[in-house]
Amino acid sequence: KNEVEQSPQNLTAQEGEFITINCSYSVGISALHWLQQHPGGGIVSLFMLSSGKKKHGRLIATINIQEKHSSLHITASHPRDSAVYICAVGNTGNQFYFGTGTSLTVIP
């Protein structure tokens, strides 16, 4: 079992839909990151959170430390949101553990 599990693995949505991607983890956590990887490979860090909720534009990330669960929400999805979204958990050591990613396709 991976230290970080994401669901769903693949997601197709119509433009404008509300999207939720889930992340569950089993390791001790210092911070959780949501990353976005576009075709061509570049990775962008969207959020880093250790508690509560953060919002950036149409993106919202939440974390529940007790339940070891985080969600990434995209409101009013757009085709340019199409990417792979990766959950990464940093522990109190030096390591990050990564989920295998959720591939999102938003159809116009």
Added chain:
Amino acid sequence: NAGVMQNPRHLVRRRGQEARLRCSPMKGHSHVYWYRQLPEEGLKFMVYLQKENIIDESGMPKERFSAEFPKEGPSILRIQQVVRGDSAAYFCASSYAVPYEKLFFGSGTQLSVL
């Protein structure tokens, strides 16, 4: 993230050759991480370095792989005598201070071993 520069973007090597991957962290960042992404798999930690020191290399194969982050110049991930199984995307990330602070990623180097 243009701030973390990796080169080359694509590297083709034949089995048995050496591969050298370079990573220049963002200005002011002294923590560098290397990750490997195999096809259909998630990113896997390889090694964590600070200037002139390897802090954690627990994710790096003990043979053929080495990494350095010299006082001057980029961090180098070196793979000797490459095999087909080394074909992957190698990403470098850097952070300013503590290890688990916000990471900034490079665009990766896609290594193909023929």
